[in-house]
Amino acid sequence: MGRKITIEPVTRVEGHGKVTIRLDDAGKVTQSRFHVVEFRGFERFVQGRPYWEAPVLVQRLCGICPVSHHLASAKAMDIVVGTGPGHLTATAEKIRRLMHYGQMLQSHALHFFHLASPDLLLGMDADPAIRNVIGIIALDKDLATRAVLLRKFGQEIILATAGKKIHGTGAVPGGVNKNLSPEERDRFLKGPEPLTIDRMIEWSQGALELFKGYHRKNKDVIDGFAEFPSNHLSLVRKDGALDFYHGVLRAVDADGRKVLNDVDYQDYLEHIGEETRSWSYMKFPYLRALGKADGWYRVGPLARLNTCDYIPSPLAQKEFETYKAYTDGKPNNMSLHTHWARLIELLHAAEVIKELLCDKDLQGTKLVKKGRRAPEGVGLVEAPRGTLFHHYRVNADDQITMANLIVSTTNNNEPMNRAVHWVAMNVLSEKPEITEGMLNRVEVAIRAYDPCLSCATHALGRMPLEVSLVDASGRVLQRKVR
Amino acid sequence: MERRLRGVDGDANYQLNLEDALACAAHDIVVFVDAARGLSRPFAFTEVRPAAGLPAMSHALDPGTVLAITARLYGKTPEARLLAIRGHSFAIGEGLTRKAEGNLALALAFLEAFLKGVRK
Numbered sequence: 001m002g003r004k005i006t007i008e009p010v011t012r013v014e015g016h017g018k019v020t021i022r023l024d025d026a027g028k029v030t031q032s033r034f035h036v037v038e039f040r041g042f043e044r045f046v047q048g049r050p051y052w053e054a055p056v057l058v059q060r061l062c063g064i065c066p067v068s069h070h071l072a073s074a075k076a077m078d079i080v081v082g083t084g085p086g087h088l089t090a091t092a093e094k095i096r097r098l099m100h101y102g103q104m105l106q107s108h109a110l111h112f113f114h115l116a117s118p119d120l121l122l123g124m125d126a127d128p129a130i131r132n133v134i135g136i137i138a139l140d141k142d143l144a145t146r147a148v149l150l151r152k153f154g155q156e157i158i159l160a161t162a163g164k165k166i167h168g169t170g171a172v173p174g175g176v177n178k179n180l181s182p183e184e185r186d187r188f189l190k191g192p193e194p195l196t197i198d199r200m201i202e203w204s205q206g207a208l209e210l211f212k213g214y215h216r217k218n219k220d221v222i223d224g225f226a227e228f229p230s231n232h233l234s235l236v237r238k239d240g241a242l243d244f245y246h247g248v249l250r251a252v253d254a255d256g257r258k259v260l261n262d263v264d265y266q267d268y269l270e271h272i273g274e275e276t277r278s279w280s281y282m283k284f285p286y287l288r289a290l291g292k293a294d295g296w297y298r299v300g301p302l303a304r305l306n307t308c309d310y311i312p313s314p315l316a317q318k319e320f321e322t323y324k325a326y327t328d329g330k331p332n333n334m335s336l337h338t339h340w341a342r343l344i345e346l347l348h349a350a351e352v353i354k355e356l357l358c359d360k361d362l363q364g365t366k367l368v369k370k371g372r373r374a375p376e377g378v379g380l381v382e383a384p385r386g387t388l389f390h391h392y393r394v395n396a397d398d399q400i401t402m403a404n405l406i407v408s409t410t411n412n413n414e415p416m417n418r419a420v421h422w423v424a425m426n427v428l429s430e431k432p433e434i435t436e437g438m439l440n441r442v443e444v445a446i447r448a449y450d451p452c453l454s455c456a457t458h459a460l461g462r463m464p465l466e467v468s469l470v471d472a473s474g475r476v477l478q479r480k481v482r
Numbered sequence: 483m484e485r486r487l488r489g490v491d492g493d494a495n496y497q498l499n500l501e502d503a504l505a506c507a508a509h510d511i512v513v514f515v516d517a518a519r520g521l522s523r524p525f526a527f528t529e530v531r532p533a534a535g536l537p538a539m540s541h542a543l544d545p546g547t548v549l550a551i552t553a554r555l556y557g558k559t560p561e562a563r564l565l566a567i568r569g570h571s572f573a574i575g576e577g578l579t580r581k582a583e584g585n586l587a588l589a590l591a592f593l594e595a596f597l598k599g600v601r602k
Contacts, residue, residue, distance in 0.1 A: 064497075064542075066496070110499070110500065114500055133500070133551065134550060134551070134554055137551070137554045137555050138554070141555065144555055145555060147500060148500050148501050148503060148504055148555065149501075149504075151499065151500050151501045152501040152504060155501060164494070167496060
């Protein structure tokens, strides 16, 4: 009799989803699916609300990257108030960037130290009771302390620029509502120790060294795990540089050929389609030029370092060169190298924060600009987990009449399914016994993409996730719920 | 509350996370306050202890886990309480209902008395 595996919830993942793996009578995997079983509601919720409320309202989709939603929505509403990209005041643009790079710092630090490092440093087969942040504290207290302080520093940057650590109000249509005071700037630049930007740069470098050291000793674990070819999509600056806040849309295929050549994201609907499948609430985006079957793509740190030509900060650029050399300059399709890419981005975020803190424009007083009203706007940012699309239409009474959000985790829907399938085929298939460590590898594959399922389903509230093993008759043989 | 009582710091979070351990370690008494479903009375005030085992992890932590991290990382175990205030409607975009406002007032009056008692 065949079998089916279900894992729910996948731990250390934000939101609620479910993995189902079906086995035939011989224990061979016949199907694997990563589904999201939560209702999406946010796009309808914002309909009828005044447009200026959107940047504040939409952040409530997410407790971990609210700044991304805040800024993507504000960028869309910039278009609506007639102040499109490149037309904000220098102070507004740089304050938003500082907010965004602060978020990138805290989110990437949280993911690596808190969610990913237990699998690497304690082992994928370690006792689940210690394979967590408490295990990391026991293993290396200094490392855990640095994780806490990197998170705190990023949150403090967000607090100083957005007004609140969570669900701030700093970005408004056409600009921002506050600048950075000299006192705030000096606190980040000069102390009190250890919460200074120089220390954050040093610790980001330390995190990279930690990963590279682990990688040198465990290439067999890291390199082959959930490796599969894909397209990659992200924003890049017009000159091809890595940019988390603004740019043009670029996609490359598994060999590095451009399949979306630096297009204006206001036209994203011409280039990106969204497919629905009956077994998941989460849609499956694809590049229209390649079609539904071949047009799926990855987003996030791995994709960004595959699409960009260089990183515009010296320390991260040096790391980028080493990283690119590892694949001879070709796109990197190894899922666990996402952690490597994420840590290079962590370092880049810290470097950019320092550069911005030293920029006098942050103390400027011209905060908002407005122009000719438009009925529609699209805003994109590179969120920690990847490209985030916000699209709104607004009527003459200033009410939102349509909202479409494509979040990073939705963009990574097919890649996460492919990663789960890789584990199902390479780790679980035809094994006489399914161990906890094997099931954890399913989660490791998903966690590499750091999904936020509450964002992806546009839902509010708590959403856990499960994995099940099911036989050919539909009987659940193993179910993982934590 | 922090305006009315000296020595009391307040912090508002969407969800608890790692760095909250730092704040817990810096205080003798920690009160976690949140809206609650399923309560039959206006509020409940219960003790919170550091979690013995770690619950399912995601990007957010529960109070017991924050206290466990506080203990392991900083060697501090502040006295901790959870003040759960009964909510009546959790629909998207809704403000506080009149009943919830009443529960909140009762809970805050209780908390103020508790904190004043602690100071004595």
